[in-house]
Amino acid sequence: MIDEDAPAAPAAGAPRPGRSGAAETAGGPTSASPVIARVHVEVEPLHLDRPFDYLVPPEHHVAVGSRVEVLFAGRRTRGLVVEVTTETEVEPSRLRPVRRVLGEHAWVRPDELGCLRWLADRTGAPLADVLRHALPKRVIAVERAAAEAGWYPPGTGRRPSCDPAPDATLLEAAWTGYGAAGRELRTAVAGGAGSFLWRPLPGEDLAARIGELTQLCLAGDRDVLVVVPDPSSPAAAGVVAAAGDLAVDLRGDHKERGLYRRWLEARTGRARVVVGLRGASLWPLERLGLAVVLDEANPALKERRSPRHHAREVVLERARRAGGVGLLVGTVPSAPAWRLLRERRVQPVVPSRDAERAARPKVTLVPEDGRARTRLAAEATGALRRATRAGTYGVVLAARRGEGRALVCGRCGDRTVCPTCASSLVLGQRGAVLCEGCGWQAPRLPACPSCGERRPVPLAAGAAWLGRELARATDVPVAVLEGYAQEAPPPPAVLVTTRGSVLDTPPGPVGAVVLADLDGALRRPTLDAAEDTLRLAVQVASWAAHPRTRAVLPAGGEVVVQSREPEHHAIDALVRWDPGAFWRTEVATRAELRFPPVAVAIRLAVTSDDPALAAQVAAHLPAGTDVLGPLPLDGEVSFLLKTDDRAATLAALRPLRETWSKAGVGHRLDVDPVDA
Structure with missing residues (x-):
């Protein structure tokens, strides 16, 4: 049976929030006091992005990370328990009870909850949006089948063993082109920690190299996560083949039952290797030792829905918190990755120039x-x-x-550029030209500086x-x-x-x-x-x-x-x-325009025709945040913000965004947009 209770939109009568600042604990309070579960309900509006207090009936056992079913605004809704306590600011007689506990396992462990909250803060998204990305729909029949097979609930089955590490001599020969940095990467994968950006040699056998790192990590009794931008990746297929029964492969079009089974295998430790597209970056593993993002600058690794995270940031943070290795792989670093390199937050693993020239x-x-x-x-x-x-x-x-x-000039072929930010111009409505980067627009194309022609062609x-x-x-x-x-x-x-x-x-x-x-x-x-x-x-x-x-x-x-x-x-x-x-x-070039990687870019798109919208946005921004726009586009008004302090800018925008949320004004936020 599939649990099909979907999150519901809130209405009048939602529970009053309790105090959410108390320390989180995995255990419950004393039996003499009523047990209160602080539940982050999986609802969309930003202004409801906080925990709500529910009474835990004696027949239920909950802990931090339990997923529960509750009544919210009169409708059944899922939520995650983020704290268990005996304290509440709501009269206990008025508290609604937890209706159901979903599964005999922790959906999110306390350390993982911290990472999910980090992601919500980093992207300016509600935690509920992060939870919907991270957690699959429950299928009870999968749990029953797993219990019959002897590997559910967690702790029932034995952790699978793996093959020995690859031969050290063969490893050294395969990685010889990368010198000392290649040896440091392999040492860290075998049992250490660190963040690395690896630029492979031209024509490198990625499947073989990543397969070797996977085996090296597994031999140290640590687990592996590999995120790829495309479902047909031969390198991903090579990792799956090398890991055999220890791997779950998420690249196919899995139905809810198959997806939940694979997630449960990873959650319980039955799976040691997870391979998939950008959504796999949030999948659980028992002992994460190596987290890899292949082709880290590929736009396909950026999530298109809130929280609009990039697999790059999630993987590096998860590996850091787990004490493992975060490995970005790519031929040309993205702007955020280049910023990490300059700040020495990731270590480059690059071939020698002689090896690169030869290859x-x-x-x-x-x-x-x-x-x-x-x-x-x-x-x-x-x-x-x-x-x-x-x-x-x-x-x-x-x-x-x-x-x-x-657009290019119809006579000489020179590119038509925005006079503000030097991006290419495109055709707008009624023959106008516009820049989708900064919002500059004009009723007609300026004369070509090379030949004077005004006729553009795509x-x-x-x-x-x-x-x-x-x-x-x-x-x-x-x-x-x-x-x-x-x-x-x-x-x-x-x-x-x-x-x-x-x-x-x-x-x-x-x-x-x-x-x-x-x-x-x-x-x-x-x-x-x-x-x-x-x-x-x-x-x-x-x-x-x-x-x-x-x-x-x-x-x-x-x-x-x-x-x-x-x-x-x-x-x-x-x-x-x-x-x-x-x-x-x-x-x-970008330093003059204050574009990434020199600054952080944030795209804000609002579904509104309020003429005072630009003034509202500007009034809520901290000093030092530049605004390009507004740019009306596809029924929205878009702004591009440039800031040196991402957290401060997001925090300053929060009250305005909550006001829009209460008023039903739709808006989207995208930190480090790939299409800025």
Whole structure:
């Protein structure tokens, strides 16, 4: 039977709040006094984001972390017990009783509750939103089946053992390119603690390396969490295969019953390894020793619903609190990760320059020089032809849908930029142009500074168009891949792919990679356009250096980059294979605008047409917080806040947000937005 009691919206008559400042305890009070459970009810409104007191009947046993069913505003609702006490400011005769205790296990342990509260504070979200992300729906039939199998309630079954650690000599050989930092990472995984950011060698076998770290951690009787951005990740599949029966794999489309079983296996310690997408970052493990985020700068790792957390921050904090290792993996650090590096809060694990130069593919830069948009240069078509003749794949990275919204001059092709923040401009209503970054807008496009033209055109080079063009020009199969889990034809073939099909491992040997439309991605009207474009370009270019490729082409494949902006520092960093150089230039540019990683960005979107809205927001912000906007967009009014003190800005906004909550004014808050 499935417990389908969903959280309800509050109405008049909700219980009065008790004192919530007393210390939390896992045990109960003396039997002579009534037992009071402080319950954080799973309801949405921000102004109800606090515990409420309920009477615990004698037949129920509750502790901190118990999930219970209560009446709230006249409706049955779930809630989490955050304190057990005998003190209350409500007359005991007026307290409503806990109706039901959901399960014989702690859904959240006291130390985990502290982490969930940290996440709510960091994102400015109600704790109820965090709980809905962290806790699955209960399925009683799963508990019964687990009890019959002998591993439920917690403590019933025996903790599974694991294989010995990998051979130390083989480990040293596999990680030799990373020097002393690689040894420090392995030592920490074996039984220590720390936060690391690992930049793999071009073409590195991620599945093998992460599998080795997983085995090393398990051998020390500690558990492993691996979070990946895409469900088809070969590296994730490798970890699952290496862990065998000790792993739960959350990447599939699991029904409520299967999902709850897997969660319960992790909660009870039956599972030692959890692998999944961004939601897995909040899954419990008995003894967390290693928490990994693969491709940490990937936008897919950012939650789209409140609390809008990023797996990066959650994983690092969980590992820190557990005394384990937090490991971010990526070719080009995100702005928040770069800030952590500069503040020395994470330790870099990077290959030596000699090892990186030996492993990287050959990159050829072809300036566009007025060539018609979306056409491939002779160097690009030649590389594709050589790749297919060698029996390998030729890969062309195309712009995904929506990346062509950035405007360029219809005559000379120069990018149109915002005069305030230098982001790309897009078309608005009735021919107007606007900047989605800071809110600047104008009724018409300013004259192009290069040629004086006022006619903008969108920058677009879709995968379908490129696929048709290539199919007419080649005698091998051409496949357009625009999403996860699409099967590629066997080589030789040309693959036209968008970002959704770029995985951590190529589908086979790749003899050529053509990056024909990086300008479209670089010119996207978002703050992270440059770093995200470089990250994606390095990831797909690494396919040309993968062991699958070198098994056919010992010298590796070739990479051809076409660009109208060959001097752009992201293009230069790609050619030199030096993400550090990119960030050194990018940070200097952003410092002038006070954008991340120099400051923290917070996106506030409000569903309101109140003309005084901007003044209300400005009045509640502390000194030192800059505001860009308001920007009316899709029925909302959006503000971008820039601050050096995230906590102070969120705290200052809290009273205004609670006022909106009571009045029914919808609003969204996003700390470190990936689309700012």
